[in-house]
Amino acid sequence: MVSKTTTVPLGLRVEGLNHGYMIGGTYTSVLENIDLTVAPGEFVALLGPSGCGKSTLLRLVAGLEPPRSGRMFADETPITGPGPDRIVMFQDPTLYPWRTVRRNVALGHDIAGRPNDAVISDAIALVGLSGFENAWPHQLSGGMAQRVALARALVNDPRLLILDEPLGKLDSLTRLTMQTELSRLWRDRGFTALMVTHDVEEALLLASRVIVFSPRPARVIADLPITLPPHRHRDDPRLLGLRKDILMQLGHSEDW
C-alpha cells in the first residue's frame, strides 16, 4: 500500500474569524467570531446543521477565499492563499472530465512537476479502484468519483488534510471500509485532519476531537475531546453515550 512516509503535521489556529456573503442584495453572516486551535496531528471532526457554514470555514482555512475579518495561522504563518501542504477534498468530487481516473489522481504531481507512478497506483488501489485507471469520470458512479477525489487528495502527502464530507456519497459498506482506511492512514502518516461530516458515528469513530457548530451563522457550541482508544468499535457504550450528547447539542433530544 502507500509507502510509510512520515509527514510533519501542521498546526492550525483561527482567531476571531468572520465571514459572510451577499445573497440577493443583503449581507448574510455565515461565520461569526470563530476561534479554533487544532494541534499538529489531531483529527478534528466538524459537525453542524446543513448550511451553517462548515464548507465555508474549510474554504477559508484552505486559503481559497480571504475572510472578511479575523486571522488564520498555519504553524504560526498567516494563511494568505492556498498551499500544497493544505489539501482539500471537496464536498463534490469535481473530477476533470478530460482526464482519466489515473490522470485525475496525478493532478497534484502534475502541478508540482514531480510525477511518481508508484504513489498514484498505490492511492488508486487504496480506494479500491484498481482496474479503473483508464476510465473517464463520466463512466464512474458517484461513490467511485468520490473515492477518486480522496485518492487525488492523498497523493499530495498533505500536512493538513481538509475533508468535506469525504464519504458522504458512499454506500454503507464501502463507507465502513473507507473509514477504516482513513483512520489507518491518519495513524500511519500522522497528518493533521479537519473533517466535516453529517454522520455523528463517523465523527466518533475517526476523530480525536469533535466540534459542534450552531445553525447559521456558525458558532462553536461544543468542543469535545474523544479519549477513546484508536481501534474503536461502533457498539462501544462510551461511544454511544457521546453520540447521544452530540445529537442533543445538534437539537435532537428524545427521538434518538
Place this chain on the structure above:
Amino acid sequence: MTAAPTSVAFDGPARRSAPVTRPSWRSLLPWAAGPVWIIAACVTWRWPDADDFPDTTLLAGLFLAGGLVLLLAAALHRLSARAPWAIALGVGLAAWEIAQAKLLWLPRPFFGTPQDLLDVFVTDWRKLGDSLLHSLALLVVGYTIGSLVGIAVGVGLGRSVRFRYWVQPVIRLIGPLPPVALLPLAFVLIPSSRVASEALMSLAAGFPVAILTWSGIAAVDPAYYDVARTMGARGRFLVLRVALPAATPQIFVGLFMGLGASFAMLVVAEMLGVKSGLGFYMQWAQGWAAYPNMYAALLVMSVMCTGLMTLLFRVRDHVLKWQKDGLKW
C-alpha cells in the same frame, strides 16, 4: 378451446421466420450495385451520342470499372450499408448520361454531359490541381493563424479584466462586420493580395473562435480552479491545463464556424483579387463560358471543403474522446 394455445404456438415460429426473409432480400442489395453500373457502362458505350462528345469510351470504361469494384466489394461483404447509395449514384449517372448525352434534353452549354465534365479533368487536370493547391495553401495559412489568434484572444477575454476592457469594444465593432466588406480596403492597404486575403481569412475564422473560446472559458466551473489551486497551481497551469481543456468543446464549435467563414472568404478573395486558386479558376471559366470547367471546379471545391470539415471532425473526436457523445459527421 384448444385453438387459442395452438395459434400461439404457430405464431411463434411464423414471427421468428420474418427476420430471416428480410435479410435475404437485403443481402441481395449489394449485389445489385455492380450490375447497375455495368448497365450504365453499356448504355454509354452502345447508345450513340446525340452530338460529337469527347471521352465517351473512357466514361463507359470508368462506369465498367466502377461496376467491377462494386461487385468485388459485394463479394468481400464491404458494401452492405452503402449499397443503396451506390445503386442510386449509378442510376443517377446513367439518367444524366441518357438525358443529356443521348437525348440532349437540356440547353447547352449551361448543362453539360458527364463526358464534358470528365473531359475537363482529362485535359485540364494540371490547372485544376494547381488551383486546388493554391486555394489550400491560402486557406490553411489564413485559418490556422486566425484560429490560434482567436483562441489566444478568447482566453484573454475570459481570464483578464484589463484585456477585456480594451479588446472587447474593438471586437464588438469589427467582429460582426462580414470580413468580405473589408476586402476592397485590404487590397488597397496591403500591397500583396495574397497577404490581404490571408489577413481577412484569419479575421473571418478568428472572430467566432475568439467568441466561443471566451464563452467556454467564462463557463468553466469555478470548482475546477479551486481543486487545482488547493494543490498549488498558479496562472499558467490554470489557463493551459484547466481552463483550456474545460473550454475545448466550445472552442471546437468556434473552429467549425470559423472554417465555414474562411471558406466563404477564400472564394470571394480568389474571385476578386488573388490570381490563382479555385475561385479564380471558376471566374476564368465563367469569362470563357466554359461551363463544364466551372462544374469541375465546383466539384473539386466541395470535395476540398468537405475533406477539411471531415479532418476537423476527426481531430475533434480525438481531442474530445472523453466526452460521452458527440455529433458524427
